[in-house]
Amino acid sequence: MNSRVYAHILTALPCEAKPLIAHYRLRRRMSIVPFPTYEKDNVTLTVTGIGKVSMAAGVAFIHQLVGGIPNTAWLNVGIAGHQNHPVGSAFIAHKITDADTEKCWYPPRPFIAPCKSEVINTLSMPLAGYPETCLYDMEASAFYEIATRFSTGELVQCLKIVSDNTANPAENISSRHASTIVEAHLQTIDALLHKQQRLAEIINPDQPGWYSLACKTWRFTHNEKIQLKEIARRWQVLSPNDPPKLDEFPKSHNGKQILGLLKTHIKTQQMNLSFG
Amino acid sequence: MIETIYIEEAILHHPRTQTIVARFPKAQQITCKRYGEVFNPKSQNFRLQKRKPALILAEKYKNQVLPAPPGYGVGAKHNYYFSHMLNCLYDCRYCFLQGMYQSANYVLFVNYETFQGQIGEIAKATPEQEIHFFSGYDCDSLALEPVTGFVEAFLPVFRNHANAWLELRTKSTQIRSLLETEPLSNCIVAFSFTPEVIAKHIEHRAPSIQKRLEAMEKLQQAGWPLGLRFDPMIYQPDYQNQYQALFKKIFARLDRENIHSVSLGSFRLPEKFFTKLDRLYPQEELFAGPLEKSNGMVSYESALEQDMFEFCSEELLKYISPENFYPCTVDQ
Numbered sequence: 169m170n171s172r173v174y175a176h177i178l179t180a181l182p183c184e185a186k187p188l189i190a191h192y193r194l195r196r197r198m199s200i201v202p203f204p205t206y207e208k209d210n211v212t213l214t215v216t217g218i219g220k221v222s223m224a225a226g227v228a229f230i231h232q233l234v235g236g237i238p239n240t241a242w243l244n245v246g247i248a249g250h251q252n253h254p255v256g257s258a259f260i261a262h263k264i265t266d267a268d269t270e271k272c273w274y275p276p277r278p279f280i281a282p283c284k285s286e287v288i289n290t291l292s293m294p295l296a297g298y299p300e301t302c303l304y305d306m307e308a309s310a311f312y313e314i315a316t317r318f319s320t321g322e323l324v325q326c327l328k329i330v331s332d333n334t335a336n337p338a339e340n341i342s343s344r345h346a347s348t349i350v351e352a353h354l355q356t357i358d359a360l361l362h363k364q365q366r367l368a369e370i371i372n373p374d375q376p377g378w379y380s381l382a383c384k385t386w387r388f389t390h391n392e393k394i395q396l397k398e399i400a401r402r403w404q405v406l407s408p409n410d411p412p413k414l415d416e417f418p419k420s421h422n423g424k425q426i427l428g429l430l431k432t433h434i435k436t437q438q439m440n441l442s443f444g
Numbered sequence: 445m446i447e448t449i450y451i452e453e454a455i456l457h458h459p460r461t462q463t464i465v466a467r468f469p470k471a472q473q474i475t476c477k478r479y480g481e482v483f484n485p486k487s488q489n490f491r492l493q494k495r496k497p498a499l500i501l502a503e504k505y506k507n508q509v510l511p512a513p514p515g516y517g518v519g520a521k522h523n524y525y526f527s528h529m530l531n532c533l534y535d536c537r538y539c540f541l542q543g544m545y546q547s548a549n550y551v552l553f554v555n556y557e558t559f560q561g562q563i564g565e566i567a568k569a570t571p572e573q574e575i576h577f578f579s580g581y582d583c584d585s586l587a588l589e590p591v592t593g594f595v596e597a598f599l600p601v602f603r604n605h606a607n608a609w610l611e612l613r614t615k616s617t618q619i620r621s622l623l624e625t626e627p628l629s630n631c632i633v634a635f636s637f638t639p640e641v642i643a644k645h646i647e648h649r650a651p652s653i654q655k656r657l658e659a660m661e662k663l664q665q666a667g668w669p670l671g672l673r674f675d676p677m678i679y680q681p682d683y684q685n686q687y688q689a690l691f692k693k694i695f696a697r698l699d700r701e702n703i704h705s706v707s708l709g710s711f712r713l714p715e716k717f718f719t720k721l722d723r724l725y726p727q728e729e730l731f732a733g734p735l736e737k738s739n740g741m742v743s744y745e746s747a748l749e750q751d752m753f754e755f756c757s758e759e760l761l762k763y764i765s766p767e768n769f770y771p772c773t774v775d776q
Contacts, residue, residue, distance in 0.1 A: 239489075262472065274450070276488060276493055277496075278495045279496065285472065320487050321488050324487075367492050370491070371489060371491060405727050405728070405732040438732065441681070441729055442680055443641060443645035443646070443680065443729055
C-alpha cells in the first residue's frame with residue numbers, strides 16, 4: 169500500500185487491530201506510550217481504547233505525532249451491533265449520530281464504496297437491545313468530529329463490522345471472534361484505504377525537487393520559506409519542464425534576493441502562459 | 445449519474461421530491477433535517493466532491509428572490525435573481541461557486557411555488573415597470589432541466605406577467621422544454637461563451653461551442669429571444685485572435701438583428717474565493733496568469749483588463765448596436 173500520503177487507522181480494541189497489524193506488517197513504535205501505535209510506509213494504526221474520549225484523544229495524538237500534516241486519510245475500523253444485519257457484514261457510515269448530543273455528520277463519499285453503507289449511532293454506554301435499525305458503536309462520532317478538524321470529510325471514513333445482533337447478543341463476543349470478523353474484511357478495508365489515499369494525493373500535490381535544494385543552499389526565514397513554496401508551486405505550472413537553474417544563482421545571496429530573482433522570472437512567464 | 449440523494453424529512457412526500465427520486469431508483473436515499481447539515485460543514489473539499497456530487501432535495505424557507513448585485517443587468521432598472529438550485533453540472537474553473545460553497549453537491553429546492561409566488565408579487569407591485577429576474581446565478585438554468593423541470597414550471601409565471609422578464613443563463617443544450625412551448629418575448633435565453641481553446645481547457649463537462657451554437661440556432665428559429673454573455677473574459681497571449689474568431693463564428697451562425705443583448709465582463713473574484721480556488725487547484729494554469737489583488741478582489745492586472753475590455757468591446761460593436769451592448773465595467 170504505497171502512497172506518499174499518510175493513512176491513519178484507528179481501532180478501539182487490540183483484537184480489532186490485530187488482523188490489520190498483520191496484514192499491513194506494521195511495527196510497533198515502542199517509544200510511544202499513551203496509545204499503542206504501529207507504523208509502516210505511511211500507514212499508522214493506533215489502538216485508542218473504548219469510548220469517545222479515548223478515540224478523540226487518539227486521533228489528536230496521532231495527528232500531532234506525524235507532524236500535524238493536514239488532509240491525510242483517516243479510517244476508523246471497529247465492531248458494532250445491529251438489530252438484524254448478519255454478524256460479519258461490513259458497512260461504511262453514510263450518517264453518524266451522537267446519541268448524547270444528537271449531532272449528525274454525513275461523511276461525503278465521492279467514490280464507489282467497496283461495501284454497503286449504514287447509519288452509525290454512537291453511544292456513551294452499552295445498550296441492552298437494538299431499538300433502531302442502525303449500527304451501534306462507541307467511537308465513530310468522536311472519531312469523525314475530531315478527525316475532520318485535521319482533514320477534509322471525504323478522507324475520513326468509518327467502517328464497522330457487525331459483531332452482534334438480536335439473535336447473537338453482545339455478551340457472546342470474544343476477542344478472537346472480533347479479530348476473525350475484521351480479518352474477513354481486509355480486502356474491503358484495503359480497497360477503502362486505497363480510495364482515500366488516492367483522493368488525498370489529488371489534494372496534496374508533490375513539492376518539486378528543487379524546493380528542498382533551494383532550502384538547503386540558501387537561508388530562508390519561515391515566511392520566506394512559505395513564499396518559496398508558493399513560488400515553487402507557480403513555477404511548476406508556468407514552467408513544468410524548465411526548473412530554475414539554481415546553480416546559476418549567486419550563493420552569496422540571501423533568501424530575499426533569491427525570491428526576488430524567482431519572482432522576476434515568474435512575472436515574465438505569466439504573460440506568455442498558454443493553456444495546454 | 446446521481447448515486448446518493450439526501451432528502452429533508454419535511455419534504456419527503458412532496459410531489460416534486462417523489463418525481464425526482466423516481467428518476468433515480470438505484471440512488472441511495474438518506475434523510476436529514478435541513479440541507480445545511482450536509483451542504484454547509486466546513487470540512488468538505490469541493491474538488492473531491494465534484495468527482496461524484498450527490499443531490500440534496502430541500503425546501504427554501506426565505507430569501508427566495510433577492511435584488512441583483514449592482515451593475516448586474518441588461519437594461520431594466522429593477523433586477524432580481526433567484527436560485528432554485530445551488531451548484532452546477534459543469535465544472536468551469538473560473539466559476540465563483542467553487543469559492544462560495546463548501547460542498548459541490550447539487551441542492552434543489554423543490555418548493556417552486558414559493559419562488560413563483562414571490563416573483564408574481566414583485567411583478568404585480570409595479571405592473572408598469574419592467575422587472576428582470578435572473579436565474580442561473582448559482583447554477584446553470586437548463587443543464588438539469590430533465591430532472592428539475594424548472595423551465596416547464598416557471599415559464600407560465602412569466603407568461604402571466606408581461607412586465608416580468610426572465611433570463612435563463614446557460615451553457616446547456618437541454619432546450620427541449622423551450623422548443624416544445626410557445627416562445628415568450630419576455631424570456632431571454634442567454635448563452636455564455638469563451639473562445640474555443642479556453643472552453644476546451646477550463647469549461648469542463650460543458651457542451652462545446654459548436655453544440656451551444658446549434659442550440660442557439662434552433663431557439664432563434666423557434667422565436668426565442670437570445671442573449672450572448674462573454675463573461676468572464678479569459679486572458680491568453682493570443683486573446684485578440686481568439687475572441688475575434690469566437691465572435692466571427694457566433695455571428696456567422698446567428699441572426700444578429702434578433703439578439704436581445706450582449707454582455708461583456710472581466711474575470712474577477714473576491715480575494716477569499718480566489719484563495720480557496722487556488723488551494724483547490726494549485727496546478728491550475730488559469731490561476732497562474734497575470735492576476736493582481738486590489739480592493740479585496742482578484743482580477744487581471746488593470747492595464748491588461750482594460751486592454752481586453754476595449755478590444756472585445758470594439759470587436760463586438762462591429763456586429764451589434766450599442767443599444768444591445770451591456771459591458772459590465774468595474775465602475776458599475
